[in-house]
Amino acid sequence: MVKVAFVCVHNSCRSQIAEALGKHLAGDILDCYSAGTETKPQMNQDAVRLMKQLYGIDMEKTQYSKLISEIPPVDIVVTMGCNVECPFLPCKHREDWGLDDPTGKDDKEFLKVISSIEHNILELRNRMLITRGYHELGCIEVKVENGIQ
Numbered sequence: 001m002v003k004v005a006f007v008c009v010h011n012s013c014r015s016q017i018a019e020a021l022g023k024h025l026a027g028d029i030l031d032c033y034s035a036g037t038e039t040k041p042q043m044n045q046d047a048v049r050l051m052k053q054l055y056g057i058d059m060e061k062t063q064y065s066k067l068i069s070e071i072p073p074v075d076i077v078v079t080m081g082c083n084v085e086c087p088f089l090p091c092k093h094r095e096d097w098g099l100d101d102p103t104g105k106d107d108k109e110f111l112k113v114i115s116s117i118e119h120n121i122l123e124l125r126n127r128m129l130i131t132r133g134y135h136e137l138g139c140i141e142v143k144v145e146n147g148i149q
Contacts, residue, residue, distance in 0.1 A: 011036030026125035
């Protein structure tokens with residue numbers, strides 16, 4: 001399994017959504033975590049509500065706001081688009097999804113972010129499946145895509 005950390009400053013909205021969708025849509029290949037440099041006492045309630053509505057996922061039952069020091073070493077770090085200095089975490093590959101924080105905005109903005117995260121998770125899963133396929137076949141040449149091999 002490829003260990004992936006979804007990182008944002010507060011670990012209360014976008015990174016939590018990514019962790020939940022990563023487990024839901026790609027848990028067969030991705031071991032997903034979320035974390036931040038700060039924590040919030042509660043996840044964003046609009047994110048919690050919409051994830052329950054859309055996917056039947058109750059993030060408050062399976063997740064909590066964590067610091068980056070509380071998760072295990074990971075292979076991939078995905079930053080959400082912090083608009084500040086994004087937290088650093090050692091990894092083999094790093095990418096930024098550049099997502100706007102929907103906190104304080106209407107459901108339309110949340111749905112746009114959730115949809116982008118879903119798309120990105122599925123894309124990441126597909127890249128990892130392709131990579132895994134090359135390794136399992138024992139290929140000498142490994143396709144490198146976006147710096148991941």
